[in-house]
Amino acid sequence: MRYAVLALLVIGAATLGGCQEGILDPKGPIAAAQRQILINSTGIMLAIVIPTVLATLAAAWWFRASNLRARYLPDFFHSGRLEMLVWSIPAMTVILLGGIAWVGSYDLDPPKPIVSTVKPVRVQVVSLDWKWLFIYPDQGIAAVNQLTVPVGTPISFELTSSGVMNSFFVPQLGSQIYTMAGMVTRLHLQADRAGRYRGMSANYSGAGFADMYFHVDAVPAETFAQWVASTRTTGPELDAQAYTDLTMPSKAVAPFTYRAAAPGLFNHIVSSVSAPKDPSRRVSPASQRAEK
Amino acid sequence: MNLLGKLSWSAIPFDQPIIMGATAFMVLLVVSVLGWVLLKGYLPYLWREWLTSVDHKRIGVMYIVLALLMLLRGFSDAIMMRAQQAVAVGGSQGYLPSEHFDQIFSAHGTIMIFFMAMPFLIGLMNIAVPLQLGVRDMAFPTLNSVSLWLTASGILLTNISLAIGEFAKTGWVAYPPLSELQFSPGVGVDYYLWALQISGIGTLLTGVNFVTTILKVRAPGMSYMRMPVFCWTALASNLLIVAAFPVLTAALAMLLLDRYLGFHFFSVDAGGNAMMYVNLFWVWGHPEVYILVLPAFGVFSEVSATFSGKPLFGYRSMVAATMAICVLSYTVWLHHFFTMGASANVNAIFGMMSMIIAVPTGVKIFNWLFTMYGGRVQFTVPVLWTLGFMVSFVFGGLTGVLLALPAVDWQVHNSLFLVAHFHHVIIPGVVFGAMAGFNYWFPKAFGFTLDERWGKRAFWCWFIGFHVAFMPLYVLGLMGMTRRLQHYDVPDWQPWLVVAALGAVIILAGIVCQGVQLVVSIRNREQLRDATGDPWNGRTLEWSTASPPPAWNYAVLPRVTAVDDFWASKKRARTTQDQPSEAPGYKPIEMPKNSATGFVTAFFAVVTGFALIWHIWWMAALGVLGAFVTFIVFAFRDRDEIEIPARVVAQFYRAHQAEAVR
Numbered sequence: 002m003r004y005a006v007l008a009l010l011v012i013g014a015a016t017l018g019g020c021q022e023g024i025l026d027p028k029g030p031i032a033a034a035q036r037q038i039l040i041n042s043t044g045i046m047l048a049i050v051i052p053t054v055l056a057t058l059a060a061a062w063w064f065r066a067s068n069l070r071a072r073y074l075p076d077f078f079h080s081g082r083l084e085m086l087v088w089s090i091p092a093m094t095v096i097l098l099g100g101i102a103w104v105g106s107y108d109l110d111p112p113k114p115i116v117s118t119v120k121p122v123r124v125q126v127v128s129l130d131w132k133w134l135f136i137y138p139d140q141g142i143a144a145v146n147q148l149t150v151p152v153g154t155p156i157s158f159e160l161t162s163s164g165v166m167n168s169f170f171v172p173q174l175g176s177q178i179y180t181m182a183g184m185v186t187r188l189h190l191q192a193d194r195a196g197r198y199r200g201m202s203a204n205y206s207g208a209g210f211a212d213m214y215f216h217v218d219a220v221p222a223e224t225f226a227q228w229v230a231s232t233r234t235t236g237p238e239l240d241a242q243a244y245t246d247l248t249m250p251s252k253a254v255a256p257f258t259y260r261a262a263a264p265g266l267f268n269h270i271v272s273s274v275s276a277p278k279d280p281s282r283r284v285s286p287a288s289q290r291a292e293k
Numbered sequence: 294m295n296l297l298g299k300l301s302w303s304a305i306p307f308d309q310p311i312i313m314g315a316t317a318f319m320v321l322l323v324v325s326v327l328g329w330v331l332l333k334g335y336l337p338y339l340w341r342e343w344l345t346s347v348d349h350k351r352i353g354v355m356y357i358v359l360a361l362l363m364l365l366r367g368f369s370d371a372i373m374m375r376a377q378q379a380v381a382v383g384g385s386q387g388y389l390p391s392e393h394f395d396q397i398f399s400a401h402g403t404i405m406i407f408f409m410a411m412p413f414l415i416g417l418m419n420i421a422v423p424l425q426l427g428v429r430d431m432a433f434p435t436l437n438s439v440s441l442w443l444t445a446s447g448i449l450l451t452n453i454s455l456a457i458g459e460f461a462k463t464g465w466v467a468y469p470p471l472s473e474l475q476f477s478p479g480v481g482v483d484y485y486l487w488a489l490q491i492s493g494i495g496t497l498l499t500g501v502n503f504v505t506t507i508l509k510v511r512a513p514g515m516s517y518m519r520m521p522v523f524c525w526t527a528l529a530s531n532l533l534i535v536a537a538f539p540v541l542t543a544a545l546a547m548l549l550l551d552r553y554l555g556f557h558f559f560s561v562d563a564g565g566n567a568m569m570y571v572n573l574f575w576v577w578g579h580p581e582v583y584i585l586v587l588p589a590f591g592v593f594s595e596v597s598a599t600f601s602g603k604p605l606f607g608y609r610s611m612v613a614a615t616m617a618i619c620v621l622s623y624t625v626w627l628h629h630f631f632t633m634g635a636s637a638n639v640n641a642i643f644g645m646m647s648m649i650i651a652v653p654t655g656v657k658i659f660n661w662l663f664t665m666y667g668g669r670v671q672f673t674v675p676v677l678w679t680l681g682f683m684v685s686f687v688f689g690g691l692t693g694v695l696l697a698l699p700a701v702d703w704q705v706h707n708s709l710f711l712v713a714h715f716h717h718v719i720i721p722g723v724v725f726g727a728m729a730g731f732n733y734w735f736p737k738a739f740g741f742t743l744d745e746r747w748g749k750r751a752f753w754c755w756f757i758g759f760h761v762a763f764m765p766l767y768v769l770g771l772m773g774m775t776r777r778l779q780h781y782d783v784p785d786w787q788p789w790l791v792v793a794a795l796g797a798v799i800i801l802a803g804i805v806c807q808g809v810q811l812v813v814s815i816r817n818r819e820q821l822r823d824a825t826g827d828p829w830n831g832r833t834l835e836w837s838t839a840s841p842p843p844a845w846n847y848a849v850l851p852r853v854t855a856v857d858d859f860w861a862s863k864k865r866a867r868t869t870q871d872q873p874s875e876a877p878g879y880k881p882i883e884m885p886k887n888s889a890t891g892f893v894t895a896f897f898a899v900v901t902g903f904a905l906i907w908h909i910w911w912m913a914a915l916g917v918l919g920a921f922v923t924f925i926v927f928a929f930r931d932r933d934e935i936e937i938p939a940r941v942v943a944q945f946y947r948a949h950q951a952e953a954v955r
Contacts, residue, residue, distance in 0.1 A: 022785065023771050023772035023773035024705070024773060025771050032704070035700050035701060035703065035704050038698060038700050038701055039695060039701050039704075042694065042695055042698060042701070043695065046695075047691070050690075050691050053658060053659070053662070054683075054687060056662060057658075057684060058680070058684065060662055060665045060666045061670050061672075061676075061680055064665055064666060064668050065671075065672065066602075066669040066670060066671045071667075071669075072667060073602075073667065073668070073669055074603070074666075074667030075604075075668075077603070077606070077663075077666065078603060078605065078607070078608070079606070079608075080663075083606075083607075086659075087610070087655070087659035087660060087663075088610075088652070090655065090659070091651060091652040094655075095648045095649060099644075099645040099649070101698060102641060102644035102645055102697065102699060103641045103644070103645060105698055105699060105700030106640040106641040106698075106699035107637045107641065108700070109699075109703070110636075110637040110640075111634065111703065113637075164476065164561055165470050165471045165476055166468060166470065166567060170773075172773035173773070175703070175704065176632075176700075176703035176704065177704070177706060178632055178703075179633050179634060181568065181633075182470065182561045182567075183561065183562075184568075184634075186633075186634035199773060201773075201775060203706065203707040203708065203775045204707055205395075205707075205776070206471060207462070207471055207476065208392065208395065209391075210777065211391065211778045211779040211780050211781065274561045274562050
């Protein structure tokens with residue numbers, strides 16, 4: 002009993018402690034809606050679960066063998082009414098939650114565009130060993146391990162992988178989605194408040210996985226325009242050769258930008274998976290360290 | 294051509310002190326146990342009575358010994374991971390390089406699921422099911438021994454990987470493309486694949502054996518609706534094994550073809566599709582969860598009824614719920630990858646199906662509650678495990694339903710929230726169930742009860758330790774920490790990880806208490822001796838025979854007239870004052886003969902597996918040939934049964950009665 006309460010306290014602490022960062026501190030409409038579903042469903046279930054736990058402990062304690070005041074009912078092993086009750090309590094809970102699941106999976110479906118008067122910004126995402134490439138096809142620029150987006154604007158992501166499967170995830174903005182070689186997944190997110198949010202791969206992808214995180218800088222629209230303009234003036238160019246170099250495995254790559262990205266590169270990556278075929282060409286652990 | 298394939302001295306990681314230390318410890322342990330057995334001259338006894346035994350009770354005991362050893366191995370992995378994550382913050386890389394850390398979490402998952410939980414529950418089923426059905430053995434006793442030893446082969450291969458070569462660095466699910474040759478060129482994935490293929494055959498054969506036994510080999514009068522609930526859950530679990538394990542075998546076989554023969558089932562290029570593997574893996578993987586938890590539910594049912602002195606509440610309802618779970622478990626696999634980009638329809642349907650499976654599970658919780666209601670609940674060790682399960686598991690179920698909501702899953706998938714959830718159902722569900730069953734049936738298997746005091750200490754350490762270790766992981770998941778991180782850059786996570794590591798230490802104390810419990814009980818076995826065969830005032834048939842039961846279980850097969858037949862017959866005896874009839878006319882009993890087939894087959898399976906992992910083709914051919922010859926020898930045996938003379942049977946019961954009177 003004490004420990005059930007302890008467990009509850011810890012879960013309660015989770016709700017509070019998680020507030021500084023993470024999914025309980027949403028910064029966009031998708032994440033906010035998801036937090037709402039999380040909290041509502043937890044509430045609905047706790048209304049059933051807590052009484053059940055208390056009843057279990059109470060029944061076990063009251064009917065302990067040493068309690069002479071408890072009535073012994075050795076023939077109480079069937080009751081149609083109770084059976085009706087024990088099947089219908091969880092069934093009704095689940096019908097309610099099933100409705101929430103149904104509505105939620107349509108409303109927040111990752112490929113569904115966010116309704117907005119602002120024109121979305123398109124970003125093409127490629128997961129590589131072990132870094133993220135973000136291509137802005139409309140702006141013709143690209144960035145590695147750094148995602149800059151305008152606030153209040155829907156971001157329309159197209160995602161793929163150079164080889165191993167990863168999962169693109171920015172907890173404070175909402176849903177994650179897998180990146181898979183030769184396939185394109187779609188995701189729509191939006192940041193409502195300016196700030197720097199942590200993004201990462203949420204699917205283990207090999208030796209450099211732990212360093213496969215990036216920062217999302219959500220900035221006002223003017224700042225974004227300035228950032229695009231200044232990015233166009235510096236840095237290398239992302240063409241087929243530069244991309245092939247980038248696919249070489251490396252860990253903990255410091256963020257940098259490309260002043261130009263070859264048009265159609267993303268589609269090319271999807272249609273011709275270009276990870277090195279020969280295992281011996283993969284970088285040895287020693288040289289990976291050097292790149293840090 | 295190299296005679297030893299890819300094998301060379303460089304396969305042994307001499308430069309890794311932690312691995313070499315663990316290896317040295319393991320080798321020392323094995324050598325000293327072997328040496329002790331040889332020096333004391335126990336080998337012939339061990340060979341005759343255990344290694345070649347086809348007695349379901351002994352096979353059950355050996356399964357559980359394997360499971361307990363693998364619990365230690367898997368737990369060592371766990372505590373190393375918790376220690377690593379407790380320190381590896383910011384610039385620190387901790388004490389485990391990713392090379393080693395990635396193997397540890399892969400091995401932990403593989404070992405705990407396949408080589409700890411599975412053998413433990415299969416062991417309990419082996420000990421209890423034929424006794425509960427009132428029969429003398431399984432349908433296929435020699436096959437049972439083959440199953441056991443093939444499981445042991447898989448375990449051995451996995452543990453060899455610690456010393457020679459490496460284990461998979463892919464996580465226990467080994468998703469391609471990461472597990473393809475292109476991205477995992479080492480032998481680690483091959484160890485994983487061959488260990489699971491070999492032990493998987495053993496598990497499948499176990500499934501066939503139990504399904505046949507439960508459907509076809511029951512005592513006279515034991516109709517389906519008179520079977521103890523544990524037998525029902527064993528039936529459901531083994532039906533799932535028979536239907537699900539071939540899917541895993543096929544999926545792993547296709548990955549093997551990719552890796553060995555350049556096929557392209559799941560490869561990145563040439564039309565391969567890794568999504569197929571993920572689907573197939575979880576078509577097996579989700580039923581697997583219920584393969585593990587259903588027998589545990591059966592244990593809780595037996596324990597709650599026995600120690601409440603009451604029949605199980607809603608027996609028919611429980612059977613219906615068990616079979617409903619059995620069927621529904623096939624309709625939910627996609628919830629393991631809502632994040633793959635399936636359409637809203639697909640996600641919604643699988644989300645709802647995943648919740649529906651919570652209904653029969655909820656029914657079971659209520660039925661256990663009403664079983665205690667109006668009972669005389671004795672707070673014995675098995676009851677503590679059961680109550681601990683009930684109060685924790687409902688919260689694990691709660692977080693499970695959260696994960697079944699696609700919209701929530703998109704945020705907590707693959708996070709530590711997920712890790713916390715599945716430990717929250719597997720530890721209270723499966724491990725607590727296994728521990729309850731271990732304490733409950735131990736006196737049946739060995740003839741003396743386990744020490745209560747140390748058992749209770751073990752329970753409390755596990756129960757508290759579990760919550761301290763896993764509640765922080767929920768918090769971390771909500772904070773956005775993903776699983777399988779060898780190091781991390783967010784200092785806010787560290788305090789929670791330190792608490793979790795502390796929880797692992799408390800669980801360690803629980804495991805130590807269990808060790809002490811065993812030692813103390815064996816030392817005090819004379820005081821703890823149970824001469825009656827019925828230490829708990831049991832309800833089902835297994836308690837009507839001696840403890841430990843003779844090889845033939847029952848001299849005369851019981852005639853079953855009711856659910857909880859033993860309880861009913863005890864009640865009858867009390868009311869009519871009739872004594873069991875004096876010295877029934879014992880007849881000679883035919884029992885299956887011991888067979889080395891299982892052990893020898895498994896030996897060749899290890900040789901084959903090892904050879905295939907290291908590409909030593911001649912040795913693989915020899916191994917396959919050896920296994921085939923073993924099979925031929927077995928097929929051409931002259932006698933497979935021995936007759937136990939009536940005189941020996943009578944002698945056993947005279948001695949047993951004398952002891953009971955004493």
